[in-house]
Amino acid sequence: MESKTLFDKIWDAHVVKKVEDGPDVLYIDKHLIHEVTSPVAFLGLEKRGLKVFRPENTIATPDHNVPTIEQHLSIKDELSRTQVETLTSNCEKHGIRLYGLNHPWHGIVHVIGPELGITQPGMTMVCGDSHTSTHGAFGTVAFGIGTSEVEMVLASQCIMQPKPKKMKISVDGELKKGVTAKDIALYIISQISTSGGTGHFIEFAGSAITSLSMEGRMTLCNMSIECGARGGLIAPDETTFDYVKGREYAPKGEEWDKALAYWETLKTDDDAVFDTEFSFDAADIEPMITYGTNPGMGIGVTQYIPTGSGLEGSDKLTFENSLQYMGFKPGDKIGGHPIDYVFVGSCTNGRIEDLRAFADFIKGKKKAGNVTAWIVPGSKQVEKAAREEGLVEILEAAGFELRQPGCSACLAMNDDKIPEGKYAVATSNRNFEGRQGPGARTLLASPLTAAACAITGVITDPRKFLG
């Protein structure tokens, strides 16, 4: 039999039909929807007089534009409220399960999928959101789609996709102290660029990857879109099975045994071939921070901003525009630069382990006076755990407060906007111009680095405090 990669095995098992000199018709196991990219898809469906083909396989939650305070009140912004209400009415009309605002399992779509056990190894999953790649952490072929494709899944439980190429990224060795999954992600993107993964689906492998927790794996796979890849996945193992077991949608009893037997087969064959391969040494990675306006513009927190020498033409122009926007000079040391905001949250780093890492770091210290901090849990369940574990008291004693779940300042669709010209150290995934508000300057980092910056008020290496 032909040797296959993990990605091949899952993809090929979901091909309903191959269109000659065209895309594959790919069957989708689970479809997640939210308020921003679904309304036009439902409109399209209605215009065609179609029903949702498999409503039980679509799960909905409003996350992108919801406020992160006073969620019990009606949403003040009229347009946001209309989008959230439209999602609710579409779900009611079509029999789709909705985890609405204030539901105990409400949260960011990519946080609640795994929490509920919707995400399982071997599945195909899509959502009208590029960070759907998060679910690849479970050995799942998961990727973001556009609204036309959301409509396709609603209409037929399928989408039409050319099969991506396969890339393997190995990271071996032991991570140094203070280095997290987020740093691995930012390091890889800084090495292969924001377009290095385009056209590919990545499999992450190696000892530094398999030693990550499920939440760490989610952070890494989440960021795979930032190097241009459709998604990234990791072969499921005991860590994965332990995480999934017992969750609401997870198989139970005999069904579990059957599922587990299949999941254990989900690995790349020894002699399978990838189109592209990269390998990195975990020891080379230090806590990372970005200095520019795309996630590939990252450096170690102790390093200097590149000078851009050797760049020509549009490369040079793009680099210069980026530094000008950020208010940085080529060759400057990034450490010690004053900051104004810290944002901890998002589908990248808004899970309980992220809040634990942040709280553990700032415990007994005080937030710097010049810093405004927004700590936003990824879901109601994360918020609940933070309360139960006493993290909220630790945060409050240090001058921080925990907000309510949502995408928040990651894309600033709600009121959580960083003002023009201000510097924000963010645990989210994108530092594009204006991403966190018009004129906002974003520096991407891990929750640990964000914590170090929050208590010092300047860009700081978290290892200074780790003993």
Next chain:
Amino acid sequence: MAYDKFITLRSQAVPLPIENVDTDQIIPARFLKAVERKGFGDNLFRDWRYDKNGQEKAGFPLNDKKYSGKILVGGKNFGSGSSREHAAWAIYDYGFRVVVSSFFADIFKNNALNNGLLPVVVTPMFLQDIFNEIEKDPQSEFEVNLEEQKFTIIATGKSIDFEINTYKKHCLANGLDDIDYLVAIKEDIEEFEKAR
């Protein structure tokens, strides 16, 4: 989504020689709050086109009267970032029918094709030729021939073949979309479900 059938296009082009143009620049998140697909062209490249008081920024190509046409020419890695289809809608709604670059992000490319917006990939050198031609003469015209998969700089006669799969070419030329196809193969999908 229904769109106009794509036939051979001859038009001037608007240059945007910037790399990694992400979908947050094409249409910022705060303009994604509509529940219908209309008016997105007004906010295309919003923060590059307008200052915070809503005044046009001088120097941005879309504000420069010497540039016009239905072809947008962008730097490499065009459309990276968010999966928002609003980016393709905004470009189409503004009046573009073709986007040319040496490299497109995957999701944007799919979204464009699903909306009758043709992404044309050319070599980095040919892309530079296009930019040079527009700089020399902003009135210069280009021809996009979908049937022959050919992009031509009229003034110099230089042309380049571009790729598109047969299925998508058929869809674009006939104004069809994937949902028409998927609904037509419903029985195959049900068979697939039974066989699992």
